[in-house]
Amino acid sequence: MTPITPTPTASTKPSPGRVLRDNFSETIVSSLRTFGRAVDVAIETVTGTVTDVARGKFQWKETLHQSWYLLTVTAIPAILMAVPFGVIVSIQVGNLIHTLGADSLLGATGGLGVIKQGAPMATGFLLGGAGAAAIAADLGARTIREEIDALKTMGISPISRLVIPRAVAMLIVAPLLNVLIIFVGVLAGYAIAIGGQGVTPGSYWATFGSFTTVIDVWISIVKAMIFGFLVVVIACQRGLEAKGGPRGVADGVNAAVVLSVVSIVVVNLLITQVTTMFVPTRLA
Template identity: 75%
Template sequence: MIRTNITDTATSSLRTFGRVVDLSLESARGAVTDIATARFQWREMLSQSWYLVTVSAVPAVLMAVPFGVVISVQVGNLIHQLGADSLLGAAGGLGVIQQAAPLTTGLLLGGAGASAIAADLGARTVREEIDALRTLGISPVHRLVIPRLAAMMLVAPLLNVLIIFVGVVAGYAVAVGAQHVTPGSYWATFGSFATLTDIWISLGKALIFGFLVVVIACQRGLEAKGGPRGVADAVNAAVVLSVAAIIVVNLVATQIVSMFVPVRLA
């Protein structure tokens, strides 16, 4: 019995993963096709972008401040024991840019964004609006999924840049005010070690995390069933799966970056 349950769970998980991959490929191809044929839902995309900004901008700032402070304090204590206080700008800046900013972006979008998208599409599904669209010959992917995908791809890097700015400024304030690092040495080491490549890596991670979040949320929402309980289950699954996927992908991406793009002087 236990072996059967494990087998059924593994099979169901693989099938769900396959449907997520199919949806992601269909959405990517559909976005290119819609833009080329002038059928892209620009108004829906802008509406979803504005909603994502309103629900994530302020929490992003509130999360970026403690991330910058914690990194500055923890790394600063270690560096101070080694007698290399001038390197705090490099260590804190790289920590915020390469790890804290994309992770915070992904977690915020996975919480606020995924829950909103899954709830919206799940409610449409249980009310049979999705079936009505298919009956009318309208693809739910082109009408609903692709604009949300484009909105997430637009908001994710902007949110990432905001978190980088706030996190670095917060770390600088703590380093200069509480740890007595001179402003000149902080920015000098930050500029020496943090390169433009680090910014591109951070933006790339944010885009990947945003793509994972929106595809998982849309897939869970479109497959919701069972009334309000089903919508709640879809929202819960979307948030949990998004966060888990972000953590796993970030681990893999960090290892790949460490292998092929090592830290070096600018």
């Protein structure tokens, strides 16, 4: 005889609040595990890079290839993003400064806005969009074709073979894009200030040179490199964990882009707070 299963009653059914708590707990635990795996990828990438360079096994050719590819997909968008950044900062800040009667300070405020915030953020968003999508798609496709499993079977580390060249390439490209955006953004702001707001070229460059220091440029470059490293770690981690066929690759690419942008915004806030406390703006 087949056993008779009791029908669930109201007392045995889980309550909506309990279901919500369980789902929330599972989401938190899953997020922490994903973060831990990303940290493991970052640590293994750093240690593996040092080890490969020390042993003379670093893949310079692959790194240069990846660097050139990242430049080709981000250089023109970087210029197109730098112009609006410089123009927006010049117009918005220029209107406020004109109201206060300090038109000569437009060069300082516009330059600092582009260097400290506009350039590294634009660099991070470009790398998080085009760069993260390309890396996650490439590694995700390799994962679902079982190429990653084949590398592990042959005793080849996927981190050393695939992740490290892309990470170093990202660290090479990030400061280059950052400097390009600074150059184009400052020139765009200068053109708007001179042509549309009546600022003299001498006063613009004088205040720009008085308030902008080399430390500000270095902080901007370091921020861009940190953003690039975050992007490549997230993209590689999502690509290496892709599963479920082409749909899984697409989900990994979307997750890589979204997580990269969110991480850049959060880390930029933290870095800005720290640099404001310990490296305040001062005269050059």
